[in-house]
Amino acid sequence: EYRARHVLLEKEDEAKAVVEQLKKGAKFEELAKQSKDTGSAKNGGDLDWAAAGSYVPEFSQAMTKLSKGQMTDEPVKSQFGYHIIKRTA
Numbered sequence: 001e002y003r004a005r006h007v008l009l010e011k012e013d014e015a016k017a018v019v020e021q022l023k024k025g026a027k028f029e030e031l032a033k034q035s036k037d038t039g040s041a042k043n044g045g046d047l048d049w050a051a052a053g054s055y056v057p058e059f060s061q062a063m064t065k066l067s068k069g070q071m072t073d074e075p076v077k078s079q080f081g082y083h084i085i086k087r088t089a
Helices: 012-023 028-034 057-065
Strands: 002-009 046-050 076-078 081-087
Touching (some): 002 012, 002 028, 002 057, 012 081, 057 076
Antiparallel strands (some): 002 046, 002 081, 076 081
């Protein structure tokens, strides 16, 4: 199982802007409040513990490549929008 946070946005340019803010030191948990995924947004983007297979393939593949504490450098596109993923455990 993996534990991750994410920010889900409608447009790629919005997601890229969030990635830039994070690279400049913005807090992931704060930026996650603007996520389209309202369930995780109120928890700082936390998705809790889950098996990789419980996510859509694009999300799962990107998440499993990350080391603990690492974030995706580019937004990950899925049918839901653009994800910025941070693996926390």
